[in-house]
Amino acid sequence: MSKNSADNKVLEFPKAKSVRKRLLDKGQDQKAVLGLSIVSVLVMTVFLNEWIVKSQNKVDAFAEGNRGIASFEDRDSVDGIKWEHELAQKLAQEKDAAKSLLAVKPTLKDELVFGFLEGKYKTHIVNSKIQSFDFTDNHAGDQPLVIKEKAEFLKIFKTVFALDYSKVQFASRQGNTEVYKLISSGNKDLGQAHFQLDEEGRVLSLKISQ
Known part of the structure; x- marks a missing residue:
């Protein structure tokens, strides 16, 4: 990763429990x-x-x-x-x-959009589920986020996204696009998650497709 990317925020997943706690705190804030x-x-x-x-x-x-x-x-x-x-x-x-x-407790969707993604991404909702999100440079100096463990990210927020998957598996990377398989509890391929990255490896968008 280049020198510029070292200054970017890298979002890691050391433990699911600690991540959820951190996200909940962000959502409350x-x-x-x-x-x-x-x-x-x-x-x-x-x-x-x-x-x-x-x-x-x-x-x-x-x-x-x-x-x-x-x-x-x-x-x-x-x-x-x-x-x-x-x-x-x-x-x-x-x-x-x-x-x-x-006093209203934030939902997992709130935690994702306003906590983890820090309100930097515009979401596309279908049937109350997130179909995709895209980085929006609403404020000068805003930078896309680096999601280091994308499979873990998809697992933690699986109930928020459009497909009812249980497992995530890395599929491929072509250029600046990373693809992950979304699999049911019965090991059936339900669809894919496409991460579009910039040259620094930061996430510009995510799209869930069948």
């Missing part, structure tokens, strides 16, 4: 980040909506000539406090909703 992001958006949305409504009420009152600038200040001293309390209650409700989201 992704859920936490998602939940915090949602809270931030909800907080800003609620605040802006309340601010717009309050500002519009001031404009309407001024246009009607019912109150002057001084009376606005008097109203703010009372209504402003009430508004802050109402806003605090709404924010508390939104935070509770976010906590409920974080």
Whole structure:
């Protein structure tokens, strides 16, 4: 492997149990980040909506000539406090909703897409199963991942992929494509997994086919 590839993340499988634990932790981290992001958006949305409504009420009152600038200040001293309390209650409700989201245990598919693959790959789903995934350079500097033990990778995530296989066997490598046989518990060939690699051996895509 070249010098550049030494800096790339190599994903190995020393033990299935430890890998699953690491993936679960990553999945939980992704859920936490998602939940915090949602809270931030909800907080800003609620605040802006309340601010717009309050500002519009001031404009309407001024246009009607019912109150002057001084009376606005008097109203703010009372209504402003009430508004802050109402806003605090709404924010508390939104935070509770976010906590409920974080309490949901990530699925194995979540662990794969957001944990192991770090959200760098776009997945193609067929009947709730992953048919393929492709690297997407959504952020500057993102690099494809190196999956050193591809057969073990396919075994760990076998329930996520399209075919109902039990065993994995290396078949061939031609150029930058590695092919693995997907075999049933009865030793029947069900299909293949095609890994497309770049010049550094990093995974650009995976396709499951019959």
